[in-house]
Amino acid sequence: MSREMTGTDAGSAASGRAGRWLWLLATAFSLLVLAAASLAALVEYTPLPEASIPQSTTILDSEGNVLAALQGGVNRRTVALRDISPWLIKATIAAEDRRFYEHSGLDARGLLRAAWIDARHLSKEQGASTLTQQLARNLYLSHERTWTRKLKEALYAAKLERRFSKDEILEMYLNQIYYGHGAYGAEAASLLYFGKHARELNLAESAMLAGIPKGPRYYSPHLHYEQAKARQATVLQTMTETRYIGAALAARTRSEAVAIQPLPKGKGQIAPYFADYVRKLAAQYLGTDEKLLTEGGLQIVTTLDSRVQSAAEAAVAKQLPENGELQAALVAIDPSTGYIKAMVGGRDYGQNQFNRVFATTRQPGSSFKPILYAAALSEGAVTATTRFRSEPTLFYYDDYRKVYRPSNYNDRYFNGEIGLRQAIRSSDNIYAVNTIMKVGPEQVIQMARKLGITARLDAVPSLALGTFPVSPFEMASAYSAFAAGGDRAEPVAIVRIADRNGRVLYSAKPRREQIVSPQLAYVLSDLMRSVFDTGGTAHRISRMLTRPVAAKSGTTPSDAWFVGYTTELVTSVWVGYDKGRTITQSEAHRAAPIFADFTEKALADIAPHSFPLPDGVVQTYVDSATGLLATADCPEHRVLESFIAGTEPTESCAPIRSLQQESDTNSSPWWKKLRHWWKS
CATH class of the missing domain: 3.40.710.10 (DD-peptidase/beta-lactamase superfamily)
Structure with missing residues (x-):
């Protein structure tokens, strides 16, 4: 027989369960306190590493000479926060980190949201970086997408928040961030894109500039003005959501045209269209972003021959009217290797960066x-x-x-x-x-x-x-x-890519067929x-x-x-x-002289060579009037032709004299025909 639990037994069991829960809670609390203390100690006593100084990536020609089209590598002008337009400050915060003044380096809400999305998609693609994290990454870390890098980024961000004020962090960020075309920081970017200092930027310019770091090449107003305008509209929308501006002002600003300064070509710069092409290929080969390509200290060895390139640019410039809209494109390839030796994508890279070669x-x-x-x-x-x-x-x-x-x-x-x-x-x-x-x-x-x-x-x-x-x-x-x-x-533009320590990251292996x-x-x-x-x-x-x-x-x-x-x-x-638009007859005749002028100058140091005659080619004289084999009886239209063996004509041209005699005979009286027959 079972016996019923007494009130004392039930009370003892309930008391035991409560005790165990209290013990678990106390243990969890202790662990949390310990983790918090460890994290605080880590933040407090872990020194910040030495800041990574951006190092220009160099694009070299086939002889190892630096191509001047690199556009100067790092272009940076440090200014105080007070010398940056308040519009740019607000646009940047709205676009990149609208809770910047509320968090302590990490945006917990954004971090949890990103982690949830990454877990669902089994990836590490979703970003949740604050301005402070971005600054930490730019100063101390690489741009690889790994959890180790993300943890270090969070640690260094917390460290920065303890050491510097919010305005100091914002000032460092606005002087550090990459805006494309070699420009780092708001001052350099303002001068590059708008020809004015950062403190002089209006709302339209600030919203456009604040949108560029999201994709410096994709949103460059020099390369893709319409895409830059679309990104500007997105930034203006976030500024309305954060109540920095009203909807009416945002609408008026969106409709404003923004004047963009042309890119400086630079003294002695050659092959800028080719350099752009190389950057694009390098990003594909390495699977990295343009920022790392520009400041990562890489060495990109290309196939371009600077002497041949100079001949190409000179030939194009010689044939195009100095003042006009007529454009030209030229690309030259070594057929034995597929190496691209010269590339001219237009008449003036500073005015228009569209590469007409493609x-x-x-x-x-x-x-x-x-x-x-x-x-x-x-x-x-x-x-x-x-x-x-x-x-x-x-x-x-x-x-x-x-x-x-x-x-x-x-x-x-x-x-x-x-x-x-x-x-x-x-x-x-x-x-x-x-x-x-x-x-x-x-x-x-x-x-x-x-x-x-x-x-x-x-x-x-x-x-x-x-x-x-x-x-x-x-x-x-x-x-x-x-x-x-x-x-x-297969055409080749890049021979190899090495990092700043000389380690080869990419080596060309072109296909042949x-x-x-x-x-x-x-x-x-x-x-x-x-x-x-x-x-x-x-x-x-x-x-x-x-x-x-x-x-x-x-x-x-x-x-x-x-x-x-x-x-x-x-x-x-x-x-x-x-x-x-329609070209004139004289304009149509400019392509051939460009080719001839360039070819002669590019190959000036190389002796002329005939096309090698391979086995299996038959060369024979034919009568161009009939396409038949030429003989001594039809010499007037005799021309030497080449044939793949087995396709040459086998029938000879009819003797011209015999054809004339036959014509004369057919029109003669019967007695002359008889005489002709007798003599034959």
Whole structure:
């Protein structure tokens, strides 16, 4: 039998449970007190490390010379808090840490919110840094996203809060924070962007400047004004939420245009567009932010040749009117390595930092035709003696449901059959469209993709005439395969990146691929040399060149191109207007002289070399009037042509004298025919 618990037993049990809870609470409280005491001691007695002094990252050319386009590295001007606009102070607090004057270095609410989000997403991406934490990170720590760094950041932030007043921390922060383009601190940034001291900034300028540290490159008003304005609007909104300004003032300020000072180009500075490209690539390769790239003391060794770059900049400047809006782009690549040797993204980096070398809104026109002919030669659809009629022609496609009617420049036609060499020499559009109809546009697109062109290309007949936009960079990369005997090397701008201690962080390992055969590359190059012959589209610059060059021009209503190569250098040149306005005939003729002038100066120290003739290429004389093998009986149109072995003609031209005799015989009386028969 069970017995019932007495009142005394129940009381004893309840008393025991209460005792255990009291013991647990006392233990927990003791541990909390101990942890708090330990944390206080840690904050009190742990010394702050030595502040990290920003060290400029240097971008070097291929010879180890510092490129002047680095923009000076660290640009900092320290000022007192009283010399900074109150608008900028309020905008910064609102944008970065609206509870700055309430916390003690750590924002517990924000920290818990960030931790919860990180735990849910199993990441460490969510930020909750106060101004004090950001200052601690900038002074003492790296920017790696680890919990160890976050704990140290919190410790150093608490230490800063104990040592300095809030205004002192804010002053240090506003003199330390990175605002892009090498500018550190509010004073340097104010002078860089607005041409005025930090104390002179108005609300609109302050809100824009306060938004930049979130993404110094993305929100740079020099590079992305509209994005900077959008970020400014966000800052103004936070200022209304913190009651620093009213909604009406925020609305008026948003509508104000902000005058931005042009970036100083700097004396002797070269290759600024290339340097920007290198920074972007380095950030991708290292997976880090621009701030660390700028102040981390990295050494970035590039492929650029400063002497070749100077020749490129001089050639562009020589051909562009001194005062005008006509723009140009040039990029040169060593086909044997893929190394980018020169890059000019526009006429004036200080006025406009948009790099037109990578613009994907330009139709290449006839400069795209070598890619078409590479596909056709590869598929055996044409050879040097393939003939089509040059005359106004209608082309039906898409199962005869659509029609395309191309025309030649100025409606000039041969009104007869021409071969591939003549088609390239004169840039005949009818021949090109006949070729794409024969080989198929899908094959042309496939060839373009192999050559590194990623832009949108549609399988239509007009593709043959370069009607789909391609960047100058992609065109140079594609032509590099032809210059290197069919072997294309992936373009390279950075050879290696090392940290301030010399440890290699990145080393280039470019891919190489045999795109077309050496025989095809030679045949195509041989055909493309004819553009410099009499009657060729580039004949006017032939006297400027002293070495074998293969090239192709391209002209559209708004774009002028000249893309060509020697065995040592591939160069793509574009000339036009940013807004796509129509170019004049004289403006269209500026691309070719830029190419010729640059090529000769860039290769001045290198002896001319012919394109090497590979095994498997047959060179034979043909009759250009018929495309058949030339003989002594048809010497008037005799020309030496190159063929991939097995594709050369095997039938000889008909003897001219015999054809004349046959004509005379057919028109003679019967007795003369009899006499002719008797003598024969």
